[in-house]
Amino acid sequence: MSNFVSPDRIRADFSRAMSAMYQQEVPLYGDLMQLVADTNARTLQAQPSLAQALTHTGEIERLDLERHGAIRVGTAEELATLGRLFAVMGMLPVGYYDLTPAGVPVHSTAFRAVEEAALRASPFRVFTSLLRLELIEDTQLRAFAERTLAARQIFTPRVIELIEQAEGEGGLSEAAASEFVTQALETFRWHGQATVSLADYQRLDGAHRLIADVVAFKGPHINHLTPRTLDIDKVQADMPSRGITPKAVIEGPPRRQCPILLRQTSFKALNEAIDFVGAQGVEQGSHSARFGEIEQRGVALTPEGRALYDSLLGQAREALGGFPSEANALRYSELLADVFKAFPDDYDTLRRERLAFFRYRAVEPAGAGDEASADVEALLASGRLACEPLVYEDFLPVSAAGIFQSNLGDNAQAQYAQVSNRDAFEQALGRETLDELQIYARTQQASLDNALKALGVPGHAAAV
Template sequence: MSNQNVVSPDLIRQRFSRAMSDMYREEVPLYGALMELVASTNARVLASDPAMASQLRATGEIQRLDLERHGAIRVGTAEELATLCRLFAVMGMEPVGYYDLTPAGVPVHSTAFRAVHEASLQVSPFRVFTSLLRLELIDNPELRAFAESVLAKRSIFTAKALELIAHAEHNGGLDEQQAEIFVEQALETFRWHHSATVTAAQYRQLSAQHRLIADVVAFKGPHINHLTPRTLDIDIVQASMPGHGITPKAVIEGPPRRQCPILLRQTSFKALDEAIAFTDQQQATGSHSARFGEIEQRGAALTPQGRALYDRLLNAARDELEDFPSEANAARYDSLMTQHFQEFPDAYADMREQGLAYFRYFVSDKGLAAERDALTGMTLAGLLNAGYVRAEPLVYEDFLPVSAAGIFQSNLGDAAQTRYDAHSNRQAFEAALGRSTIDELALYAQTQQRSIDECGRVLNLQGLVC
């Protein structure tokens, strides 16, 4: 295949993201209502905050805002995970980060498939948080063997999707027609199925062990369980959801409200109770709840130092709460989070100077107009102070284990709030994946350094460092 005929993986990802959104809107009508609420909220925020609107335009974030989505799926076997890795690679998505959710009582470990370069993220920031069920955590040997046998019988990919994945791997990509078919075929893996692959009694056994285990094992495939648009003000959305017929979870996951958002804040509506038919039933008389709607607000990506401070403050608030955040203690939890996070600087300049967050650097209009000889010997800090260069916070593109577990738990019910004694097993996850996961902090550092190098090139200053 001529490389001229190959469709960019970024464009395939963009098309797949839109197709996924259209499918999920049809399957879960409340998702459509959520999208409308987020769009109106974003328009309201941009109209009322010209400085934010200007910042988003300057960094290109405003162009990707309406495209912003993340989805989440759960698979049951190493083979399924490895093939998903290959499928996402066709769309330019790589496994970034390792997340162990077992300490919060969720028997999975996960990664996030996404684009890794800032230019690709501008085309499509679509991400899929992908979890692998840890079957070894099923303490009943007979039930564990049954789950393994059920999963071994299913094939979650169409034959055509597998064929096109192999073709892309051997030929350097897909042409226009192949890309179109690939999107259609790949979508089938994520589609909802109203028929279970087990009897009602078997489903109850799996669900009694953990509702997430039933969700992964009892169906033909890993239906997408939520899609998430990005809002510019999650507190407005949270307060507005009931007025739109949507019941939000009690607590917004992640950091408290701030002038300068950091990392990731998430909320969701409760999982839908959907009719399903078990293998020993003629009609859909059973029910299953797994799919829900979620909203996120993304802030600045934090450095290792910033992340350590965030984790310390989060843990302090949760330790003082002495319970899982819920509707009963939501107000106290919010108060504790606000109290403890007063220690975290709430100005981007302070975060940058203290090395708490990653930034992207741009030559300003003043810098473009400056005489190059006048800039000789200036440091990055000097250029910033003189207004020749400006700094904008890098958007956090990834996830938070505690927040992910909180979203999962709120949609699995209180009975699922248990703990597993098993230790994190990144090595086993990466063996199943077929490759190593990527360190997300290294990606932010690389993006930051590329922006500094570009400033140096434009201003004819070599060796600029942060």
């Protein structure tokens, strides 16, 4: 019998340690967490049906544990090693996100657990971006960035040893797992000292704020750690009363009766004092990177649902004529609400029109000699079969870019002619990224198969 600690336990321990570290580094994050907890408690009390649905899906137990972080790295080696580090915690790269169309010079993936039981144990996920150095037009500045990144080591020597130990032996003991969490945390810690001069930082910042954030520091400090709320509009409205300044626009779809995909907002990035490396000694400056983000997750959409979502979001953005900002926030909200009237807002229609994924369960298991009809619609109508929306576990490229834009300042926007380069990202990572839509489809089908088996339906159901 193995004495290894499960990857789920390591991931849960790391998530708690990361949250404690971030709260110590950014005290405002603690205030945000309390606001989210208060809002969730009131929402569950006011909506018993929502509480019941979350209980059926197992989400009620994981709600307070839910976090997602975001980091940005500069080299293929850093990305590949991060992939190995996350693998020790049972986290795999899911999805490919190209943020260059929104003027952000990175491409990304989400490291997370993929199995239902693992997600219930710890839904911790990290949106991980790789800087696209080839998009720095100034060749001298690009060469400087490459040299600066090549000179740093973002992992402790001990965490590398522990990664190799886990890979070679198939896991980590209790003592080794505890040490792994402590050592891995150092990669994500904030550093108030830059590795470049103030003048070089300003050159990097002039190319793009995010380039400076990645290149100018010892490591990829965690720049936000996001809790999950059940009512993001309420959190957004209540932030000022807690001394928190929210960003202007909630990213993602508009408020709906049946939430879809992901909505997110944040407090504005902190302007923090930084010591730069000067020729005559330390130079004082500042940098904005870290912010407090909140998310509300809805149902995962099928390919047909995603196509409709993308089309409607595109219509709203085109009508707006630019990025959402404080100046046009009200107009953008009105446009979103109007165009999304075309997206069905009840779960039954979303299911029947195959716009969203659902998890099925048997309500009345089969008795001796009992055999139910294989007609899914008839079983649902009779109440013997039930379903709940399958929560979206991933991210939205436009939403992620919007959060970046709103927290990087006005000079963060840029135009990049290059197209998506998934092959280059996966080559840097050292493996292919997983298709999130296939994961949802498998989860939905497995839940239906299991439910029908419990109801005494012979064989397997056709794909839904």
